[in-house]
Amino acid sequence: MRVISLGSGSSGNAVLIEAGPNGRTRLLVDAGLPCRTLINRLHLAGVSPAQILAVLLTHEHNDHTLALPTLLKRYDPLVISDPATLAALVDNSRPEFQATAGSQVDAEQPLSLGLREKRPAARQGQHRACAERVTTSLPLRRTLALSAGSSCLLGDVEIVSFPVPHDAAAPCGYLLSAGGCRVCVVVDSGSVTPIMLEAMRQADLLILEANHDRERLLRGPYTYALKMRILSPTGHLSNEQAAQAILQTWRTDGLRWIWLAHLSQVNNTPQLALRSVQRHLLEAGAALQQVHLAPLPRTMGPAWDSTRLWHDEHWWRYETLTEI
Template sequence: MRICSLYSGSSGNSIFVASDSAKVLIDAGLPGKNIEAALKEINEDPHTIDGIFITHEHSDHIKGVGVMSRKYDIPIYANEATWNSMLPSIGKIKEHNIKIIERRSVTPIKDMEIICFNIPHDAIAPMGYTLQSKGKKISVATDLGTFTEEVKYNIKDSDVILLESNHDVQMLKFGPYPYPLKRRVLSEIGHLSNEACGAALVDIHDESKPRRIILGHLSNTNNYPELAYQTVLNILNENKINVESDMILHMADRKGPSSYLEL
């Protein structure tokens, strides 16, 4: 399997995941031309994408999904509540490309299975995804205010995990956001801080299961890539987790493809 974060952050998110036979996107939260350019940069043809799986209806996750579906005849997968919420924003979609999936369901595409699970975020029915093929697993969990037992169960044994490391708490508290927005981000249905991300990784640590971690969905206002990386690294070191073998950290770039990993 392969994974590449095409874009990650509050300005837009899209993640490419492939098995031997299947190719999918998790979200398409930038204009279609940006997603096309990112796919071209990693030598992938948009015509070969088998589906776009939507986590939730916020614009930084769906902005380009309608354009991509219409231009390349790509099916869009989302739960019914998310479909109803995002339809007014994405334009007309061909009937055969409207794929409604149940929450906590498994969707087979060629040699890949896509498992969805609930996440705590202030959207209508947000989900994370675990994608598996031939014994390999990749999980994507961003936009979650709390690392719940359900999230933990679904990602704990994955080979690669893209996990949110959204903000530094002190930067957020003393930063320029208005108070209601600060409360939203810090709430149980907001976003994971760097510290919470590190604690979550400690919680799922298993010496018998080496894995790669991609830190993603960083705030442009309340975080820095170096700060997120160092904060999580410090927490892992404090808990005697070997960051050269047990948990190898990578960063997802907000501006373009990054962390291209093959299993």
């Protein structure tokens, strides 16, 4: 598997996943950048947007879906998300696009791409008010409603979605497996649940939100209401919460890579997030040499290539150092 962060933070999120021979299965987890930026960064990664098989959405907020309307109009990738997220996107679309929405791919019907529903499960929670802006004008044509808690196979990648607590319609994280490697993506989430920990524990590469430093947020310029929203159990994870989640999923059976994601521009810095998480891990007695920690930049981030890791330790160390 090859994984590249195309952008991370409140200003936009997208992760490129490639798996299979010659990286033939190409997915995006979220598409929350301006479309031109997203396409430019895909090209920098050597990928044409037309090669993107599907976009997996964690939730409908704008910083995760901004590029979707243009991407759909030009390239029409499959959109995979919880049905409530799809509904929220359609609800917030301009009327002229709502007519084209809803021709969903039935998850129970096998697709030519080798997609099949494996384990349907109950949907998480009720709809909640969306406090962040959501994307408008969405020409959804090909969608796969994958309920949070379900899994499917898409090309070379097994996709497991799991619910996370956040103030969106049906927010989820993803555990993606291919070629014996697993990548777990947990972004916007106000708290950590046992089902999230179970998914994180399995990951060789964990992309985990470390949104803010709690003290910096409390002292900072945000309104009281916004501070309370971010700190709530359905807001965003702090550096300390991220560290606690890492400790709760600590593995002693090998190296693990952890990218700290969705850093706030106002209430965090890459250096602060890294030092804070490292300090909490050290205070708990964790052996830091067992994890490769790197904060993700707002711009194009590091690449993780499972086929190179076993041969080229220096390559990874260089990537890590350049991000700090």
